[in-house]
Amino acid sequence: MYTLDETHDPDRTSWVGSANAPDTDFPIQNLPIGVFRRRGSAERWRPGVAIGDQVVDLFAARDAQLLPADVAASLAGCEHGELNTFMARGAPARAFLRRALSEALRSGSPEQAALSPCLVPQAEIEHALPCRIGDYTDFYTGIHHATAVGKLFRPDNPLLPNYKWVPIGYHGRSSSIGVSGQQFRRPVGQTKGAGEVPEFGPSRRLDYELEVGALVGCGNEPGEAIEIERAESHLFGLVLLNDWSARDLQAWEYQPLGPFLAKNFATTISPWIVTMEALAPFRSAWTRDVADPQPLPYLDSADNRRQGAVDLRLEVWLQTAAMREAGLPPERLMASNFRDAYWTLAQMVAHHSVNGCNLMPGDLLGSGTQSGPGEGEGGSLLELSRGGQTPVRLSNGETRTFLADGDTVLLRARCERDGFRRIGFGDCAGTVLPARVR
């Protein structure tokens, strides 16, 4: 599906020294795109590309005529700090930008002197959402999560009959999606205890969900399905996504129409969109047994079987208020791999549009919680604490069944493969504030 070229060459280094550190998320082989400005400034939001611990200010580079004309032209329409028009231009515009920046940032590039003034240290910036997200859809592709959560409710029959046929998804809330660094109040609402009358108050079972988000590049016309063979050409790239969830609100409200207030108070995504081109070396075979059951034809293709998955290691880290005050760093709670999802990105796109639903540039598709198959690989506290029964012990002596006020949850991810430079996603961080006093 994707071509490997000189931009993936593991021997290519950058004149930005920090990009050559072995543990950086942003070597010259990554070049993810986001929207930023100098922190606390009144600058207009602008597109930028991460390189090591720096950002290339794309508007500064364009205004200094350091971008090829076609690349500069492809950024027209992003003046309001939203990448939607660039995203709508699809793979060619992304590939031109990638090649131009890889060439300009590589060691020995004649553009080093001219481009250096266009760099801004990441330590000095703040992010906005990279695009206007018109619609946000959340899928449920993590079969280990679906099974674990199903077991809490239906021990004998955890997976519903449609799970292995239908890439289950539902619509989420766009207005409350924030970028890494988002802080939100603990949600308040109805919960149902043993009594006849529901209780009302702050959620006591607040949770995170470890997800991957796919952003749509070019969309489709209403009534025109996207065939699976071309589904990935409609994707721009991936981010990390935390689908914060209030389990007690969810249990009481979700029948028969699905989660609502349990989810729509906040959703956090990471700021840098890792493009489909950057992910090319890390594609892997669709791991599930394709005979169990054979997917319907609109969800099946040779390419999807061969390399529909993404070998992407995912991690959840937690820093409590006490840890922060004691100067302790975040602590890792678990790790899983996006490769283990039951449905692929291409299947999500093909399914979403098969009925004629139109996808738009900038739309966000969540993967659903990505739990691993093993013990302790749950992508939520609901799983790690077995429904709140078994507290998770932290190394400073604290325990958690669900999130406490002041907790910061960080999602992290990286792709690694022998013969290629490792690439990462940066942090997707969010912090729980106390509930609003009424």
Add this chain to the structure above:
Amino acid sequence: MYTLDETHDPDRTSWVGSANAPDTDFPIQNLPIGVFRRRGSAERWRPGVAIGDQVVDLFAARDAQLLPADVAASLAGCEHGELNTFMARGAPARAFLRRALSEALRSGSPEQAALSPCLVPQAEIEHALPCRIGDYTDFYTGIHHATAVGKLFRPDNPLLPNYKWVPIGYHGRSSSIGVSGQQFRRPVGQTKGAGEVPEFGPSRRLDYELEVGALVGCGNEPGEAIEIERAESHLFGLVLLNDWSARDLQAWEYQPLGPFLAKNFATTISPWIVTMEALAPFRSAWTRDVADPQPLPYLDSADNRRQGAVDLRLEVWLQTAAMREAGLPPERLMASNFRDAYWTLAQMVAHHSVNGCNLMPGDLLGSGTQSGPGEGEGGSLLELSRGGQTPVRLSNGETRTFLADGDTVLLRARCERDGFRRIGFGDCAGTVLPARVR
């Protein structure tokens, strides 16, 4: 909640003669706002207000300096054919516009000669959506619908335990919302019959749903709940809404996360937003027994009990392809009243935001299907045909259990009360096209 003033005076007539016809939807007491242009032209979309069979072109009136300065200023930001910035200005901007136009359009107004050139016949226009709808939420406030549909699945226990406590809602799809006149292809997808393997093909149980849509005016900040006492001040006005539904897709996909492809292929709204001010004379008491059960405090207020409902007669009309070819007009299938909803508009807003979810100007809140309590008052074919068992007979000899290709469904609505001029909503029409051949 709302003040009656001279704009509601039933004796006020307009120099636009068609506005004085007793059966018009748009007397001078209504003055709904929409976005339009001359049909087939390349004009920019612009805001307009309906009066009789005409539209006042608000930009033409503004440019001719026929609007008071504060009203003209309130339209700034609507140059791209979206009313969001005007809507965000809340009730004062709406009320200024209403009073200015009522004064300018009344019989004997000195502005008649100057304003006349700003009128465009409705027969010569086309509509766009009135605003950018960032998020669309669909509620489930029609208890007679919830009961009737629940009976099809659970004869002994049709209403779920949360129904009388929680204003159930879920997120819908924004991208596929269209304005009256929308045509869409019959959706294709998975359905589950008796066999082990799901079937794939065009929906065979395509349906409409009769709903009222509320558009948000000014929003709220994340984390700040909207108290019920002020909830209606966040609403701009109402439209009609057809929540097209593929029942066979829905039955197979909706567990556990709710409807998805069964709904997101198309949603149609009427073009004219009837403002909260125009509806003021038609408010009525919340009809349900408030002791069964007593609502939680965040869903209860004296104003809401006294006049939280809207006395709005709703109708569904059908014109089949055969009727159209034979020159037969649409035929009425049913009527119900929005007054019978179990939850009010204010309760929808208060519930939606109680967890801190931020509503935005232009967001759309659907009421859920509004079925009446009686036989033959179902707001969907699923109800009228008792789950497809009892075909509905049309006067030309055709029958329907679900919709056929070529069917046009029209929603209509009007408010009537002794001592006031009747106001209407105009048509909300949509047509089913054949499924796409793959």
